[in-house]
Amino acid sequence: MNAKNNQCPMQNGNAEILLSYCARSLEPEQTAQIEQHLTACAECRAWAAEQQTVWAAMDAWEAEPISADFDAALFARIAAAERTSAWERWTSPVRQFFQGGMGWRPVWPAVAVALTLVIALSIENPFRTEPAGQTVKLEAQEIEQAERALEDLEMLRQLEAPEEETSL
Amino acid sequence: MDMMAVATIEHDAELMLRVREGDSQSFALLLAKHRAPVIHFLYRMIQNQAVAEELAQEVFLRVYRSRASYEPTAKFTTWLFRIASHVALNHIRDGKHERNQESLDQESDEGMSRQVASEAPTVEQRMVREAKFEEIRQAIELLPAKQRAAVLMHKYQEMEYSQIAAALECSESAVKSLLFRAYETLRAKLAHMAGRE
Amino acid sequence: MIIRVLIITLGLAGLGLWAQPPAQQARALEKLRRMDPEERERALQDMPPARRRLIEQRLDRWNRMAPARKQRLQGSFENFRQMKPEQQENLRSLVRKFNETMPAEKRVDGRRALTHLRKLDPEARKKFLASPRMKDRFNDGERELLAEMAENMPD
Numbered sequence: 001m002n003a004k005n006n007q008c009p010m011q012n013g014n015a016e017i018l019l020s021y022c023a024r025s026l027e028p029e030q031t032a033q034i035e036q037h038l039t040a041c042a043e044c045r046a047w048a049a050e051q052q053t054v055w056a057a058m059d060a061w062e063a064e065p066i067s068a069d070f071d072a073a074l075f076a077r078i079a080a081a082e083r084t085s086a087w088e089r090w091t092s093p094v095r096q097f098f099q100g101g102m103g104w105r106p107v108w109p110a111v112a113v114a115l116t117l118v119i120a121l122s123i124e125n126p127f128r129t130e131p132a133g134q135t136v137k138l139e140a141q142e143i144e145q146a147e148r149a150l151e152d153l154e155m156l157r158q159l160e161a162p163e164e165e166t167s168l
Numbered sequence: 169m170d171m172m173a174v175a176t177i178e179h180d181a182e183l184m185l186r187v188r189e190g191d192s193q194s195f196a197l198l199l200a201k202h203r204a205p206v207i208h209f210l211y212r213m214i215q216n217q218a219v220a221e222e223l224a225q226e227v228f229l230r231v232y233r234s235r236a237s238y239e240p241t242a243k244f245t246t247w248l249f250r251i252a253s254h255v256a257l258n259h260i261r262d263g264k265h266e267r268n269q270e271s272l273d274q275e276s277d278e279g280m281s282r283q284v285a286s287e288a289p290t291v292e293q294r295m296v297r298e299a300k301f302e303e304i305r306q307a308i309e310l311l312p313a314k315q316r317a318a319v320l321m322h323k324y325q326e327m328e329y330s331q332i333a334a335a336l337e338c339s340e341s342a343v344k345s346l347l348f349r350a351y352e353t354l355r356a357k358l359a360h361m362a363g364r365e
Numbered sequence: 366m367i368i369r370v371l372i373i374t375l376g377l378a379g380l381g382l383w384a385q386p387p388a389q390q391a392r393a394l395e396k397l398r399r400m401d402p403e404e405r406e407r408a409l410q411d412m413p414p415a416r417r418r419l420i421e422q423r424l425d426r427w428n429r430m431a432p433a434r435k436q437r438l439q440g441s442f443e444n445f446r447q448m449k450p451e452q453q454e455n456l457r458s459l460v461r462k463f464n465e466t467m468p469a470e471k472r473v474d475g476r477r478a479l480t481h482l483r484k485l486d487p488e489a490r491k492k493f494l495a496s497p498r499m500k501d502r503f504n505d506g507e508r509e510l511l512a513e514m515a516e517n518m519p520d
Contacts, residue, residue: 016329016344019351023322050359054351057304057358058323063208064217070207071199072422074225075415078232080461138396138408145393147416149442150423152390152453155460156441159518161480192415222469259468 009034010043018044022051076154180244188235195235199228202245205325206252212320213256215309223259227252242334249325249335253317260313300361307357315350322347391446398424444519456517463510474502475511482515490515 009017020026021034038045067073138146180201186194206227211220230251242250308316317336321327329347333340397420400408405424409417427435445453467475478499482490493499494508503511 015348019347023326025326025328050355051351053361054354054358055323057300057361058308058354060301061212061304061308063204064211064220066204066207067221069422069426070203070221070224071196072419072426074199074228075419075422077225077229079416079419081229081233138393138400140411142389142393142396143408143412143420145390146397147420149390149394150420150427152445152457153394153427153438153442154423155457156438156445156519158464159460159476159479159514160438161477192413196414196418216469218469218473 007033007037008041008044009037010041010047015047018048019051022048022055076151080151181240184231184235184238184244185240187232188238195232198231198244202248203228206248209249209252209320209325210256212308212324213313213316214259215305219259223255224252226255230255243331245325245327246331246334249321249327249331250337253321253335256317257313303361304358307354311350311353315346315353318343318346319350319354391442398427441519448519452517456514456519459510459514459517463514466510467507471503471507475507478503478511479515479518482511483518483520 009015017026017030017034021031024031026034038048180198183194183198187198203224207220207224210223210227211217214220214223227248231248308319311319314336318332321332321335327335329340329343332347333343336343336346338346397405397408405421409420412420430438445456448456463472463475478493482493485493490512494512499508
């Protein structure tokens with residue numbers, strides 16, 4: 001094997017250096033060495049030319065545009081996952097109680113919350129309508145209610161056949 | 169690795185650490201930066217945009233769920249693409265990788281019309297390009313899944329061997345071998361395109 | 366025993382109210398929708414950014430919706446509101462299962478199948494679900510899920 005072959009990436013099983021050269025990821029010094037080798041080695045030159053062709057062809061494969069509501073759908077999934085885990089944490093003592101795995105004591109906070117909700121929510125008439133022209137103010141609880149309504153609407157929207165979406 | 173790349177690594181990892189502390193704004197920043205690369209990688213793996221977006225949601229959901237245990241031991245992109253590769257390879261392994269012919273036709277038409285729209289080519293040029301596009305797509309689709317993942321990360325994400333190895337959970341020499349075999353196959357199928365429009 | 370029954374009753378009442386009466390939800394949504402952008406921004410400013418963005422995006426989507434579709438969805442929402450809280454929660458969990466277990470391209474067909482199933486009477490539904498086309502496209506579990514969803518969806 002002559003000196004030229006000793007440096008030949010194809011001959012000494014180091015073709016990845018040619019790959020890196022084609023990917024322009026070599027240091028300048030190595031790049032210069034490979035370029036010098038390519039002037040003398042037809043095999044490597046052909047290999048590199050083919051590799052460039054493959055990459056040029058791959059460049060032609062453009063990616064598809066991303067749906068406008070990608071983020072919205074992701075945040076919805078995150079919010080749903082967080083709500084589910086919060087709900088599971090909150091109901092855990094109650095569920096364990098009904099499964100008989102726990103005594104009475106841990107249930108009392110849940111009972112207290114239920115009682116508070118019963119009292120607080122029964123005071124307000126849920127079917128009251130907003131007087132017209134009044135400044136709109138939103139309590140934290142109402143934001144959550146609106147959020148839940150929007151989530152349900154989104155669920156119902158998603159259940160429609162895709163053909164119906166054209167009217168969006 | 170240049171200084172800009174180092175700064176990027178630190179910035180992403182820092183953002184992820186902020187997400188771990190409960191800062192969802194940092195998650196939105198990470199999403200804005202990595203959304204397109206992840207979706208495009210998955211699209212080229214699966215070759216169905218709707219499925220790619222669905223899988224990308226799974227990837228980012230996993231990122232978000234892992235925030236509490238996140239440790240910046242690897243480059244953020246490597247960690248992200250490890251999750252993306254897992255999701256894609258599992259999807260393919262579970263046999264969910266069925267291209268719907270209807271959507272394939274639609275995708276190809278849309279993709280190709282987008283490609284040619286800006287240059288207003290002749291019908292003949294357009295047909296040549298469509299054929300070329302289809303040939304490339306098929307050549308990549310026919311690669312074994314792991315080779316495909318390695319090539320896509322190498323070519324389109326410009327990831328280093330060590331990063332691809334970490335993402336695919338194999339050795340660097342295994343990555344080199346995967347890439348070499350994959351490019352051999354692609355060269356055999358696509359080299360005739362040299363000099364072709 | 367009496368105390369246990371009392372706790373169960375109170376617990377159920379509490380859970381029902383936790384699910385929030387739909388009338389309140391609709392009213393809160395209407396209030397949010399009627400706010401001008403500055404007011405809305407102020408109202409939502411203390412929320413975590415991800416949730417706030419989601420609310421804003423959904424409101425925007427709702428506002429941009431064509432009137433006919435909005436009306437149709439309002440009708441469905443109204444019917445959904447009339448359902449018992451546990452029925453509502455059941456449907457939410459079925460939809461979650463649908464979204465989590467079926468790949469995206471299958472869900473598109475799933476939604477078409479659902480729309481068709483809802484127009485059929487129980488006997489015709491069974492026939493449709495057992496048809497070769499449906500069996501070819503969906504496995505047993507998926508067809509069962511679609512049947513259950515169609516059964517539980519509001520009119």
